[in-house]
Amino acid sequence: MMKLQLSRRVTVACGFFRLFRRRKYLRWLFALFVFIVLIIGHIKVGREYGNNFVELKFGGQVVPPKNATSNIKGSMENHQNSKVDRTGRMFYKEHLLINTAKTIQNDLNEQQRCLSWCNKSPHKGGQYFLSAVLLVRIYSSDLAKLSTRELLQWLYYLRYAGFEHVYVYDAYVSSHESQKNALEFLVTEGFVSYVDWSHNASPYSVTGTQESAYQDCLEKWGHQSKWQASIDIDEYPFCPQDTKPNFMQRFIANFSRELPDVSQITMQNFLFLGTPLNDTQHPFLIDRLKRRTRGPSNALVKPIYKTSHVKLTHVHHHDLRSGISVDANQNKIRLNHYWGARLQNWGEDTPDILAKTTEDNTMQENCKKPPKLRSCLPAK
Ligand SMILES: *[C@@H]1O[C@H](CO)[C@@H](O)[C@H](O)[C@H]1NC(C)=O
Numbered sequence: 001m002m003k004l005q006l007s008r009r010v011t012v013a014c015g016f017f018r019l020f021r022r023r024k025y026l027r028w029l030f031a032l033f034v035f036i037v038l039i040i041g042h043i044k045v046g047r048e049y050g051n052n053f054v055e056l057k058f059g060g061q062v063v064p065p066k067n068a069t070s071n072i073k074g075s076m077e078n079h080q081n082s083k084v085d086r087t088g089r090m091f092y093k094e095h096l097l098i099n100t101a102k103t104i105q106n107d108l109n110e111q112q113r114c115l116s117w118c119n120k121s122p123h124k125g126g127q128y129f130l131s132a133v134l135l136v137r138i139y140s141s142d143l144a145k146l147s148t149r150e151l152l153q154w155l156y157y158l159r160y161a162g163f164e165h166v167y168v169y170d171a172y173v174s175s176h177e178s179q180k181n182a183l184e185f186l187v188t189e190g191f192v193s194y195v196d197w198s199h200n201a202s203p204y205s206v207t208g209t210q211e212s213a214y215q216d217c218l219e220k221w222g223h224q225s226k227w228q229a230s231i232d233i234d235e236y237p238f239c240p241q242d243t244k245p246n247f248m249q250r251f252i253a254n255f256s257r258e259l260p261d262v263s264q265i266t267m268q269n270f271l272f273l274g275t276p277l278n279d280t281q282h283p284f285l286i287d288r289l290k291r292r293t294r295g296p297s298n299a300l301v302k303p304i305y306k307t308s309h310v311k312l313t314h315v316h317h318h319d320l321r322s323g324i325s326v327d328a329n330q331n332k333i334r335l336n337h338y339w340g341a342r343l344q345n346w347g348e349d350t351p352d353i354l355a356k357t358t359e360d361n362t363m364q365e366n367c368k369k370p371p372k373l374r375s376c377l378p379a380k
């Protein structure tokens with residue numbers, strides 16, 4: 001039966017061809033026929049792969065490629081929809097998955113950038129050029145209202161400034177004050193080392209709580225850093241002439257190039273005083289206080305030091321093994337110290353405070369610079 005049908009078809013076709021052979025058009029027509037078949041096939045393939053490849057259609061939603069603004073959750077949802085929606089036009093090809101993976105990776109990178117307040121690549125082994133050590137206690141009755149949010153802001157700022165690592169000594173008194181969980185993602189990222197310092201927290205003393213933390217850090221991890229600063233979470237190092245990312249490393253490199261013997265550089269203390277602005281509208285500590293003392297407020301400097309040249313740590317000047325200690329010029333570097341309403345007993349601004357201070361908006365440049373920083377604000 002099949003043979004019969006086949007032979008009849010062949011006969012019909014042969015008759016057809018014989019008709020055309022006589023007219024000598026066969027070759028041209030045949031070539032044209034093959035050409036058309038090829039073109040139709042090509043268009044069909046293009047429709048199937050091409051459109052989806054360009055628009056990344058997933059379950060009817062369009063995820064534009066090379067646009068990292070859609071968040072991870074969104075991408076994941078689209079991805080899930082694609083698994084559920086297996087209707088005809090869905091092409092679950094490898095290159096689509098690769099593109100989705102790329103989009104998710106972009107989103108992750110975006111978040112990382114966001115959190116680190118700068119685009120610096122993470123430290124890759126070896127010694128840090130610059131680290132910081134912090135002794136901190138976060139507690140709810142703090143009148144200065146320094147919370148986990150302010151701690152994270154300070155850490156992001158240090159990273160922006162060029163600090164590659166921060167050793168956080170957490171002197172919590174009751175266990176709910178512990179910052180361990182809040183800092184865990186920065187520990188995982190390799191930016192923070194968390195040290196439980198609660199056994200030295202109470203009763204608080206400068207030598208037993210604070211200086212002992214700095215000394216512990218120096219002895220255990222001093223060798224990991226060339227330079228280190230010991231500062232508090234309301235103290236922001238600031239170079240008036242250089243506010244670009246990494247300014248602290250440039251400052252130190254400049255300073256020690258000009259003065260190779262220097263082992264300790266101290267930053268002068270400029271207080272930001274007065275009633276803070278509304279902290280819902282101004283979530284950043286450095287954006288809440290804008291009145292600064294005209295000159296250094298007191299002799300309470302804070303040190304940046306070569307770890308290998310320090311013998312004994314203190315709060316303001318460490319004892320050196322070798323090298324010299326120099327007070328840095330206030331026009332080159334200063335410590336912006338966010339004290340707020342402390343001197344007015346946490347009350348309204350007094351004429352005295354207003355007279356002592358001048359408006360300073362220079363930090364606001366730093367607030368604006370980090371892209372999308374506002375959306376990266378950690379929850380309280
Ligand atoms: C991504 O899409 C958003 C929303 O449509 C748009 O505002 C943004 O400019 C786009 N970004 C890029 C890099 O195309």
Ligand SMILES: *[C@@H]1O[C@H](CO)[C@@H](O)[C@H](O)[C@H]1NC(C)=O
Pocket residue numbers: 239241242247248250251252254332
């Ligand atoms: C470091 O030196 C360079 C070149 O002299 C200068 O442009 C830069 O502003 C200096 N940075 C700091 C923070 O002192």
Ligand SMILES: *[C@@H]1O[C@H](CO)[C@@H](O)[C@H](O)[C@H]1NC(C)=O
Pocket residue numbers: 278279280281
């Ligand atoms: C701060 O601002 C928020 C939002 O604008 C407002 O709801 C709140 O009442 C303000 N707080 C004070 C103390 O003014």
